[in-house]
Amino acid sequence: MTEKRRRPSLISRYALIAATIGGIAGLFAWTGGWIHWPHDQQTLTSTRLIDAFESDTSPHPGFRRNHAKGVCVSGRFESNGNGAQLSRASVFERGTVPVVGRLSAPGFDPTQEDDTAMVRSFALRFTLSHGEQWRTAMNSVPIFAVSTPEALYEQLAALRPDAASGRVDPAKMKMFLEKHPETRAFHEWLASHPASSNFSNASYFSIDAFRFTNAQGNTHFVRWSVVPDAAYQPVSTTDARDPDFLAHDLSKRLERGPVRWHLMITPAAPGDPTNDATRVWPQERELHRVDAGVVVIDRAESQIDGACRDINFDPLILPAGIGPSDDPLLAARSSAYSVSFNRRTQEEAQAAQAGNSRR
Structure with missing residues (x-):
């Protein structure tokens, strides 16, 4: 890797960070009907939002609109019973439940090279008793770039490529960042925390x-x-030589045995923000976090035909005992994920129908 690549200009670095934020945030804008387009004042619907989001990217029919490149994983959650002190959800009863998940990185292109991603992501579906499920989608950054749906929409507009140059x-x-200084914490975290060298040595946050x-x-x-369980290591130039090193490394590690993460639950204290994902809670809260058990992943497979392919990791699919907070981003994610899921599965069905008609 060249010195220029290791030390990009400040503008280039912010452009890369902005693209990462856009990849994470692109589908999170609120679609409940109270945001209006600045110019025509029409109500923003889920469909119009996804149309606008797609207009910023090249089409990749059948793939997720974000986190397009990923790998399916499966295994189990071994609950130690400690989580029951906080929630009556059956997932926290002592015992084991199956999980299906997806490891990925933000981005719109399923062929992108892994070293372009500054964030790792981990989505899980816990299958519980009595037909319940718990779905969660986590990122390797503990905070989000913005706190409100309005700011997310403004961010999408700022990230829209120029028609002439094709670039942001x-x-x-710059105007967006000046208007939203709360994004500074996200930028600073990324700048001081290089991406992990593989999926299995990164922590992931709700x-x-x-x-x-x-x-x-x-x-x-x-x-x-x-x-x-694995110690964090930053991505290296050796890793970056393989454009698909994240999936390849995971497969090699699973050949040696399962990979594990401890599910840690951190309770808030009075006054801690529950509706602002840009703000971290005080570090001392971690002194009271609860180790609820171990997520064990022992299998990986292609996302094309793997078990995670048709799962919408909607964060509001929750079991009894777990509910949403007042964070407005949660409803935003749920609504937009649904539109994206329906659109990509329809594209898959159309492609399959076209293939059958040619036979």
Whole structure:
């Protein structure tokens, strides 16, 4: 890797960070009907939002609109029973439940090279008793870039490529950053935390807060994370020589045995923000976090035909005992994920029908 690539200009670095933010945030804008387009004042619907999001990218029919490149994983969650002190959800009862997940990185192109991604992502579906499920989508950054749906929409507009150059306009991005100083914490975190060298040595965070209710009816606001047994290492120039090193490394590691993360639940204290994903909770909260058990992944397979292919990792699919907080991004994610899921599965069906008609 050249010195120029190791030390990009400040503008280039912010453009890359902005693209990462856009990849993470692109589908999170609120579609509940109270945001209007600046110019025509028409109500922003889920369909119009996804149309606008797609207009910023090249089409990749059948793939997720974000996190397009990923790998399916499966295994189990081994609960130690400790989580029951915070939530009555059956997932926290002592025992084992199956999980299907997806490891990925933000981005719109399923062929992108892995070294372009500054963030890793981990989505999981826990299959519980009585037909319940718990779905969660986590990122390797503990905070989000913006706190409101309005800011997310403004961010999408700032990230829209210039029609002539095909590139993000630095002036528009600069204006956005000046208007939203809360994004500074996200930028600083990325700048001081290089991407992990593989999927299995990264921690992943819920980012948003959720409401846990235990068997006694006591309510706690929490955030959670999954913390790996493997020690973190930053990505290296050797890793970057392979454009698909994340999936390749995971496959090699699983040949030697399962990979594990501890599910850590961090309760909030009075006054901690539950509706602002840009703000971290005080570090001392981690002194009271609860180790609820271990996520064990023992299999990986292609996303094309793997078990995760048709899962919409909607963060509002929650079991009894877990509920959403007042964070407005949660409803945004749920609504937009649904539109994206329906669109890509329809594209798959159309492609299959076209293939059958040619036979």
